[in-house]
Amino acid sequence: MLNIRVEKTAAPKQKPDMSKVSFGTTFTDHMFLMDYSSAEGWHDARIVPYGPLPIEPSAAVLNYAMNVFEGLKAYRTAENKIQLFRPDCNIERMNNSADRLSLPRVDPDDALQAIKTLVELDRDWVPSGDGESLYIRPIVMSVEPDVSLHCTDRCLFVVILSPVGCYYKTGLKPVSIAIETEDARTVRGGTGFAKCGGNYAAAQRAGMRAEAKGISQVLWLDGASKQYIEEVGSMNVMFKINGEVVTPTLETGTVLPGVTRRSILQLLRDERQPVTERLFSVDEFVRAAQSGAIEEAWGCGTAAVVSPIGKLIYQDREYTIGDGSIGPLTQKLYDELTGIQWGKLPDPHGWIVPVC
Ligand code: COI
Numbered sequence: 001m002l003n004i005r006v007e008k009t010a011a012p013k014q015k016p017d018m019s020k021v022s023f024g025t026t027f028t029d030h031m032f033l034m035d036y037s038s039a040e041g042w043h044d045a046r047i048v049p050y051g052p053l054p055i056e057p058s059a060a061v062l063n064y065a066m067n068v069f070e071g072l073k074a075y076r077t078a079e080n081k082i083q084l085f086r087p088d089c090n091i092e093r094m095n096n097s098a099d100r101l102s103l104p105r106v107d108p109d110d111a112l113q114a115i116k117t118l119v120e121l122d123r124d125w126v127p128s129g130d131g132e133s134l135y136i137r138p139i140v141m142s143v144e145p146d147v148s149l150h151c152t153d154r155c156l157f158v159v160i161l162s163p164v165g166c167y168y169k170t171g172l173k174p175v176s177i178a179i180e181t182e183d184a185r186t187v188r189g190g191t192g193f194a195k196c197g198g199n200y201a202a203a204q205r206a207g208m209r210a211e212a213k214g215i216s217q218v219l220w221l222d223g224a225s226k227q228y229i230e231e232v233g234s235m236n237v238m239f240k241i242n243g244e245v246v247t248p249t250l251e252t253g254t255v256l257p258g259v260t261r262r263s264i265l266q267l268l269r270d271e272r273q274p275v276t277e278r279l280f281s282v283d284e285f286v287r288a289a290q291s292g293a294i295e296e297a298w299g300c301g302t303a304a305v306v307s308p309i310g311k312l313i314y315q316d317r318e319y320t321i322g323d324g325s326i327g328p329l330t331q332k333l334y335d336e337l338t339g340i341q342w343g344k345l346p347d348p349h350g351w352i353v354p355v356c
Contacts, residue, residue: 002045002110004032004117009049018127018165023303024135028122028161032114036104036155045110047118050160059143060151065198066142068097071302072259073164074119074134074355076126077343082119082355084136085341087112089259090302094138097194102152103140111138111157112353118159120356127163131338135164135303167234167303168216172334174310174326175216175299177232179282180206181315184223185233185254192230192254203233215313221282222254229280230254235301236261237309239285240329242293244274252279260300260337266349267336273329282314289319296327306334 009029016026027050034045060066072090074082091112095105115136119126126134139158144151168175183206186192191199206218219237222228230248231237236258238247245268250257268275288294289312297309308326312319321327339345340352 002113005046007048018129023164023167024162028125030122032118032159034157038153055143056145058145058147061141063147067197069139070094072136074126075342076128082123082126084353086259086351098140100194106157116355125163132165135162174308176311177217177219178210178215179314180218185220187223227281232299235299235304237299240296241288246276246280248280249277264300295322296330297321298330
């Protein structure tokens with residue numbers, strides 16, 4: 001059990017008007033910090049007012065992107081209780097990502113205690129509007145002031161909180177996504193399965209090219225052959241083809257093992273919906289789209305929840321998915337998942353962890 005020192009803010013901030021908040025731009029009154037050194041391990045757990053971190057310019061996180069992070073949410077139920085969704089999965093993934101980057105693991109019970117204590121302290125920041133929640137961003141980073149590439153001696157575990165609504169400005173409206181043919185997100189043996197800052201930094205250029213054409217995001221192909229569909233970066237993808245749900249396999253190590261992905265696969269299997277996790281090539285996608293076999297496609301992730309895909313663009317050709325509107329299975333999955341998360345539906349798998 002962590003001994004968490006709490007220093008409350010003397011100047012609580014005004015809560016935002018949620019209708020004007022863009023995703024991930026507003027932060028609560030407090031943050032959790034814990035230091036690591038190879039001599040002492042994790043120590044000095046504390047909650048302090050949210051604010052800038054004292055980090056040297058030589059810190060490894062600033063020079064070599066030595067960080068891993070997570071994204072999970074706290075939800076306010078109709079009974080005014082605050083709850084988390086599968087935080088154990090995020091903590092497990094954070095530690096798997098940390099292994100890949102040679103960063104220290106955080107004890108899962110300590111990480112959960114840190115998250116729960118911080119959320120409970122800032123519980124008034126958990127919004128109550130439709131589709132609104134408190135996004136939780138844990139980060140492990142190397143703050144070692146050393147540019148010699150020996151950089152995991154001194155680390156910091158940080159948790160910050162951000163009240164959020166819909167990730168996409170368009171709400172639950174179908175998004176258009178371009179299949180990226182130039183840049184690569186990762187390759188086998190790389191960091192694709194890890195949630196580390198560098199993956200997202202390398203994805204920016206393609207994302208900005210797409211945005212300039214009015215396209216929301218890019219869908220990544222495997223970095224080596226540019227043949228196999230992998231993920232969007234902010235979300236995993238699923239296709240319903242001739243009645244079967246197909247999603248890229250995790251076996252390549254190049255796709256993020258999404259907690260929402262895993263939960264949706266479980267919900268589909270609960271209902272005996274045929275599902276396969278396998279290699280899915282862009283040629284197969286094109287053939288299926290041309291023959292009208294693609295009934296629905298959606299992205300899924302903590303931030304994006306379940307986001308219908310209305311259109312995919314590949315080599316300058318547009319492929320409309322179904323009739324371009326949200327499909328019935330996509331809507332059902334959105335309703336089921338959010339129903340469990342906000343406590344409106346039973347939680348048969350024990351995914352909900354109460355906070356207060
Ligand atoms: C999440 O869904 O939690 C993510 O990390 C996506 C983020 C890059 C906005």
